[in-house]
Amino acid sequence: MEQFLELSVSPLIPSLPDDVTLDIVARVPRSHYPTLSLVSKKFRKLIASPKLYKRRSQLGITQHRVYALLRNRDSGDCRFYILHRKLNSRNRLVIVRSLPPVSSRGSFVSVGSKVYVFNDVDALSIDCASHTAQPIPDMPQRFSATPMPSKVANVIDGKVYLIGDSRFTFEDGMSWSKTVMVLDAETQVWEPVMMKEDMWVGALWSDAVVMEDKICMKGHRNANSFVYEPKEKKWELMDEDTHINHMSENMKQSPEMLLSPLIPSLPDDVTIDIVARVPRSHYPTLSLVSKSFRNLIASSKLYKRRSQLGISQRRLYAVLRNRNTGEFSFYVLHRKLNGYNRLVVVRSLPFMSSRGSCVSVGSKVYVFNDLSVLSFDCTSHTVQRGPNFPQRMSYKEVNVIGKKVYVIGDAFCHYVQGTGWMKVWQKAVTVFDTETESLEPKLVHEDMAVGVGPFWSDSVVLEDKIYLKGYMNGNSFVYEPEEREWELMDEVMNSKDWEGACVVDGVLYYHDRSGKVLRAYDPKQGCWSVVNGLEEFLAVETGRSRLSITVNYGAEKLALFFPKKQYGEKMICCAEIGLERRQGGEIWGKVQWCHIVIGEGPFDMVECVSVTV
Incomplete structure (x- = not known):
């Protein structure tokens, strides 16, 4: 808009110089400007001119103006609206017709009196004083187009930080290549693109804000949230204390x-x-x-x-599979004093691979995918990436002895003519040292006959030996880490189809769904027994369950997870069972509580792990 072309010929107010009039109008609240603009064409030009708003800024007289982006469901257009403040009437959103429609996948931020709009490829700036749009240099790299905005924009010290996805890669689950592009609002120049290829954060964001010169980005639904520090160009997963209303908090001392x-x-x-x-x-x-x-x-x-005080408690984590999305997410059991306990998703943790396995060591959980290892601290839910396996490990079982994690699986199928592929597999044992965060050399056992091949029903640690239960009619065996020896499991222990088992105080427990009992195997006595006192509970509550998982919940107690149908809906229940060995060696159980921990949603139990915190 031209500045005061008509104003230079005749003054706005004949008795005053235009500079004085400008100074007066600059001090008038903006809510009066619509009325002032009706005085004359000259006043309308003054109120729409950048000179007026520059003077208001010099005087320190500024006000916030609210813009909204509305989408027309009929036409699909996304247009800018402005909130009109009226003195003696209701405020209204009014369309700004001079501004062009923007992309439904666009993002926008304000810097001073300008709004910057970032579409898929192009970008533009809007002067809010005159409502004029001006193109700015195109973004140096196209962001991925997704049904929801896959990029967010934030401002720190006059620079616009645009964060999104440039390409999708797949490795052991979900991984995204993150891109950070920076626009200097003063020079209108893009800075070099920064890529972050190994951040588990997903494609969609619920929201993003700037706090203490850091960009805090909230993941959509189960996607991870994270923090980006522009000065150090550093990425961190956002810490989340799930015990405090699922709000993200700073895990360090403030x-x-x-x-x-x-x-x-x-x-x-x-x-x-x-x-x-x-x-x-x-x-x-x-x-x-x-x-x-x-x-x-x-x-x-x-x-x-x-x-240090020896005051520790057990915290239960569960991996649930969403049948609709196929995602494997971590949940934590929330213990409530005067209500029902619930499983709550830990949004700051990444999805687990469909072939992953996890174990706990101290206050950490270690997740072993086909190729990679990662761990998360259960006090802060921060994730750390570990070393990669030198070779893909499939159909694996993971167990802990001391501070070492033993990963037993199949490196590849080895075909031997005359015996067939169903008989011979190459078994491998990989050891992960949790203290040094390193993998020890792999031990391969090439001639172990394991029946149907790579599938295990379950595995447990008893007396520093790893017991692996064969799937269906497959052979079961025992591995001794110290001697590095393999042997077939004894017939008594192998006589039961134990699955979803746990070890409490040196005794193996599992829920026998067909017999509707909780069975126990004591390696010292070498025999199976039934835990007394639970017959009625198991018959009523778990009678139709096709899957159940037990997990160590501390000394003399375990937790039993099982699905249950109620009112036509599939739910997940959890029961805490206290264990007591009485005279004569009999083991008795008592249900401390039993709650529906997941009451809705298409979820299946996959795995449970108990952590000491």
Whole structure:
């Protein structure tokens, strides 16, 4: 728009210079501008001119203006609307017809008095004082087109950070190539593109905000959330304390916690010592006290102190498969003091491969996919990538002895003429040292006959030996890590089709679904027995269950997960069962609680793991 072409001929107000009039109008609240624009054509031009808004900015008189992007369901057009503030009437959204429609996959941010719009390829800026649009240099690399916006834009110090997906790759599940592009709003120049190829974050974002000069991006549904630090060009998975309303929190001690004491009359070390002795079931309530307490409860320092005091508790994690999407997600069991316990998804953790397996060592869970290893700390839900397997490991069983994880599986099928492929497989044992985070040399056993081949029903550790149960009619065997010896499992232990088993206090337990009993195998006695006191519960609650999983839940207790149909809906239940060995060697069980932990949704139980925190 031309500036005051008509104004230079005749003044806005004859008795005042135009600069003085401009100074007066700049001090008038913007809500009065629609009325002032009716005075004359000259006033309309003044109110629409950049000179007026520049003067308002110089005087420090600025106001926020709200724009909204609305999509017309009939035409599919996405148009900008502005919120009109009316003095004596209701406020309204009014379309800005001078602005072009934008892409449904576009993203936009404001810098000063301008709005920057980023479509799939092109970009433009809008001057909100005059509602004029101007193209800016095209983005250096096209983002992937997805049904929802796969890119988000945020502003830090006058620079626009555009983060999205440039291409999709598939390896052991879901992996995305992330791209960061930066536009300098002052020079209108794009900075070099930065790629991040190994971040498990998925394609879709629910939202993104800037906090403390960091971009915090919330994953859509089960996708991971993460934080990007522009100064260091560093990516981190967003920490999430699932015990505090599933809100993401800073897992490190905040400056507020260091500057002001948690309890003014006590040193922080004393407060930490007190909170460490409080049962974890009370932590959600304590986290509501203040931000400092939330940071404390989510900090590794608290859990380290609990460990030093010998005050630790079991936390249960479950891997559930979504039948609709095929995704394998981690859930944590929320213990509630006065309500039902629930399985809640941990959104900050990546999806597990459909062929993955997981085990716990201390407060960490280790996930072993076909090629890769990753771990996450259960106190902060932060993920760390480990080494890759030198060769793909399929149909594997994973067990822990001491600080080492033993991965037993098949390197490849070895065909021997005359015997057929159903008889001979190349078995491999790979050992992962959790202290050094390294893989030890692979041990291969080429002549082990295992019946149907690579499939195992289950595996457990008893007396520092790994017991692997053959699938269906396959042979079962025992592996001794110290001697590196293999032997066939004894007939008594192999006589039961144990699956979904766990070991509690040196005894193997599994739910016999056909017999509707909980069975126990004591390796010292070398015989099977039935856990007494659970007959009625198992017959009523698990009578029609086709799958069940037991997991160690601490000394003298286990947790039993099983599906159940209720009101035509498939649900997942969990029961805590206390165990007691009485005189004569009999084992008795007592149900402490049984709750529906997943009440809706197309989910299947895949795996459970118990962690000490």
